[in-house]
Amino acid sequence: MAEHKNSDNGEFHPKGTWVILLIFVVTLILLWGSVYVILLSRGVTV
Amino acid sequence: MTEKQSMHIDPYEKNWIRLSIGLLVVFALAVTIAGFAMGIQVPSPEARVDPRTVADEGPWAEPGLRELAPGKYEAYVLAQTWQFTPREMTIPAGSEVTFYITSKDVQHGFKLQNTNINVMVIPGQVSKLSVKIDEPGRYDYICTEFCGLGHAAMFGTLIVE
Amino acid sequence: MLANYEVSQAEKKFIGLHLLFAVIAVSIGSLFGPLQALEHSGLDLYPYLQPIFKSYYQGLTIHGVLNALVFTTFFITGFLTLTTIYGLKRPLRYPKLNAVGFWMMVVGLVTAAIPILADEATVLYTFYPPMKAHWAFYLGLTLVVVGSWIEGYGMYFTYYAWRKENPGVRTPLTTFGGLITMVMWQIATLGVAAEILTMLLPWSLGLIEGTDPQLARTYFWFTGHPLVYFWLLPAYVSWYGMLPKQAGGKLFSDSLARFAFWLFLLLSVPLGFHHQYVDPGVPAGWKFLHAILTYSVFIPSMLTAFTVVASLEYAGRKRGGKGLLGWIRALPWGDPIVAAQLLAGILFFFGGIGGITNASYNVNLVVHNTAWVPGHFHLTVASAVTLSFMGISYWLVPYLTGKKLAVSNKFALAQVWTWFVGMMIFSNAMHVVGLLGAPRRTPLGLAPYIPEEWSGHLLRVGIGGTIMFFGMYMYVYIVAKTAWSKKAEPANVEVPLAESVQDPQDTPEWLDKWVPWLIGTVALLLVAYGPQLIDQISNISLTSPGFKVW
Structure with missing residues (x-):
């Protein structure tokens, strides 16, 4: 293995982190979107 | 000040930041369109009143519904511990009502269930919002801010027929 | 490499005192949680408490003030005192100054507690005028806030002394996060200071006739939202600066x-x-x-x-x-310290989703002042923050007392999971019933407008709240038993400071300079608040006389 300064970090790519956070984003869009749809369905206020 | 001093942002994290900002921009656009293009708006200052005299003179001395034109109403609502006046109002389905609400004592809330009417009622201020209701039924307006011991019982009903 | 640093016994005792008051506060404040939750399910126990506690709202005031204001502030100032001195590897520069701040907080707490317990300040923890509490309530809150400022000054002086001894060295991360928390708090609490000192205190003392309730709200929320970050950032200090090592x-x-x-x-x-x-x-x-x-x-x-x-x-x-x-x-899910913080993080995912919904301008019309809102902030302050603080306690109490945790690992784990499960049930039900239109701060059992279809969700509010009650008192039991047990085995605990993948010395210098960030903070504040503050203050009308409506 090549010796370089960040060998500790060199091999590490946070792919699993991306998966978890993507799940979060999809949940966020769905839940936020459902409240937004309620807002739209209830009509204008001015 | 060496060359290696830098933010060292991992490419995965960089993409995450981009995604986060993109998501927020989309949400911001969605609420902007709903608010400023479609008219689903939050209240703005309407008028100042004197809470000590508001129930004695002016429109809140006789709270209630006023018909401006067919299918177009104004509703002056007075909040106090622990009731709304009027307690009941009736409008035909498809009407548009503009609410003007104020309080003669403490803070209250006014939420017309199953509509977008949901405002704080603050002594000295007038809360104004409008709604158009097509579906006939009984719509309760409830107090949503703690206003004392009788708070839970404070509500009224808008009847849409 | 991070060499160990020995915090003096006197300082450990000082930090421990913060924890003591925090745990006493939360153990009293949490008594009322299940009473509120069960009331929603149709089981109102308040009538039985009448001789001592007069109403649901008095209970709710105690719950909010002790848990959200007192528990957090005492835990945070204690915890951040430790992260400051341990990170800097030097004692407090002026320990007496910190002691003055701490005891001022204690005096403030007692001063505010008396009218609350006497039912003279049943105004909830937002104390919106023109609901008028006894003056001692406002004075007590002021002393708590000013005391926390003074403890903050003690930390700044300590940092300043360290900086002169260590020019060019990156501020240790836990110290850095703690200092930012205290500075942010200092700026944020100017709002509530203005509200109390210019309006509520003179009014409650009879010096002025009325208040301007709208301006009071503007002052209050100047402080009210950053308060959330004052709670949250110390948890972040642990998540960033300690959890990586613990994991x-x-x-x-x-x-x-x-x-x-x-x-x-x-x-x-x-x-x-x-x-x-x-x-x-x-x-x-x-x-x-x-x-x-x-x-x-x-x-x-x-x-x-x-x-x-x-x-x-x-x-x-x-x-x-x-x-x-x-x-x-x-x-390491088997370690209650780690499990608590992981579960806190999971709950905070949902807290974040609710938060962005609340923040979304007109979308707020759907949820404002509904049960959704307490559902939301129980995921932030009572989960991300409190559950993390519970996990932190499981090394902090042994560290400060020198005694091992007095319960089995399994019991501490069960505590953490109990809180998590109860919170999942409770907060989900609160969000749903709020979306359906249930108001917050309301004994729904007494509300005549509650439709029958909500009862299933309201039952879940009660079940979740009851489970959380057990989770909380398991925590109090663990901490108390550890602190007071005489025979406990000695603990060999270190403050768990995490290393970074990247040497902090390689972090750019502009991330360790205060002045530009402080200037930016003040400038942004002036732009975002200045014109409205000028407008609302110059149009002030103190026309709302006070009411005692409980």
């Missing part, structure tokens, strides 16, 4: 951690109007500006989510976790 890894990015903390300083305060979206006296344009600023403060939270989860992934892989998600199982 068996390293912090993924030192510089982004610091950058996130700076963004919190910059953006925590100038967004209070997002609590006032439906206030009649604030123009919609200013509300919209604060909506955008609130969206901006979501970015450092998203950064935190990535950096913390990536640090955990790093730890899980080092512990032999394989595959895309296998590292999650490899994390």
Whole structure:
């Protein structure tokens, strides 16, 4: 293995982190979107 | 000040930041369109009143519904511990009502269930919002801010027929 | 390498006193949680308490003030005192100054507690005028806040002394995060200070006739939202600066951690109007500006989510976790300190989703002042924060007392999971019933307008709240038993400071300079709040006389 300064970090790519956070984003869009749809369905206020 | 001093942002994290900002921009656009293009708006200052005299003179001395034109109403609502006046109002389905609400004592809330009417009622201020209701039924307006011991019982009903 | 530093016994005792008051506060405040939750399910126990506690609302006031204001403030000032001195490896510069601040907080707590317990301050923890509490309530709150300022000054002086001894060295991360928390708090509490000192205190003393309730709300929410970050940032200090080590890894990015903390300083305060979206006296344009600023403060939270989860992934892989998600199982879930913080993080995911919904300008019309809101903030302050603080306690109490945790590992784990499960049930039910239209701060059993269809959700509120009750008193039991047991085995606990993948000395210098960030913070504050404050103050009308309506 090549010796370089960040060998500790060199091999590490946070792919699993991306998966978890993507799940979060999809949940966020769905839940936020459902409240937004309620807002739209209830009509204008001015 | 060496060359290696830098933010060292991992490419995965960089993409995450981009995604986060993109998501927020989309949400911001969605609420902007709903608010400023479609008219689903939050209240703005309407008028100042004197809470000590508001129930004695002016429109809140006789709270209630006023018909401006067919299918177009104004509703002056007075909040106090622990009731709304009027307690009941009736409008035909498809009407548009503009609410003007104020309080003669403490803070209250006014939420017309199953509509977008949901405002704080603050002594000295007038809360104004409008709604158009097509579906006939009984719509309760409830107090949503703690206003004392009788708070839970404070509500009224808008009847849409 | 981080050499160990020995905190003096006197300082350990001083920090321990903070914890003592925090745990006493939360153990009293939490008595009322299940009473409120069960009331929603149709079992109202308040009538039986009548001789002592007069109403649901008095109970709710005690619950909010002791848990959200007192428990947090005492725990946080104690914990951050430790992260400051341990990180800097030097004692407090002026320990007497910190002691003055602490005892002022205690005096304030007692001063405010007396009228609350006497039912003379049943105004909930937002104390909106013209509901008028006894003057001692406002005075007590003022002393708590000023006491916390003084403890903050003690930390700044300590940092300043260290900085002169160590020019050019990067501020240790836990110290850095703690200092930012205290500075942000200092700025944020100017709002509530103005509210109490210029309006509520003179009014409750009879010096002025009335208040301006709208201006009071603007002052209050200047402080009210950053208060959330005052609770949250110490948990972040642990998630960034300690959890990576406790999980068996390293912090993924030192510089982004610091950058996130700076963004919190910059953006925590100038967004209070997002609590006032439906206030009649604030123009919609200013509300919209604060909506955008609130969206901006979501970015450092998203950064935190990535950096913390990536640090955990790093730890899980080092512990032999394989595959895309296998590292999650490899994390030390058997350690209650780690499990508490992981579960706090999971609950906070949902807290974040609710938060961005509340913050979304007109979307707030759907949820404002409904049960959704307490559902939301129980996921933030009572989960992300409180559950993390519970986990922190499981090393902090042994560290301070020198005694091992007096219960089995399994029991502490059960405590953490109990809180998690109860919170999941409770907060989900509160969100749902809020969306259906149930108001917050309301004994729903007495409300004549509650439809029958809500009863299933309201039952879940009661079940969740009851489970949380057991979770809380398991925690109190663990801490109390450890602190007071005589025979406990001596503990050999160190403050768990995480290393960073990247040497902090390689973090750019601009991330360790205060002046530009402070100037930016003040400038942004002036832009976001200045014109509205000038407008509302110059149009002040003190026409609302006080009411005692409980």
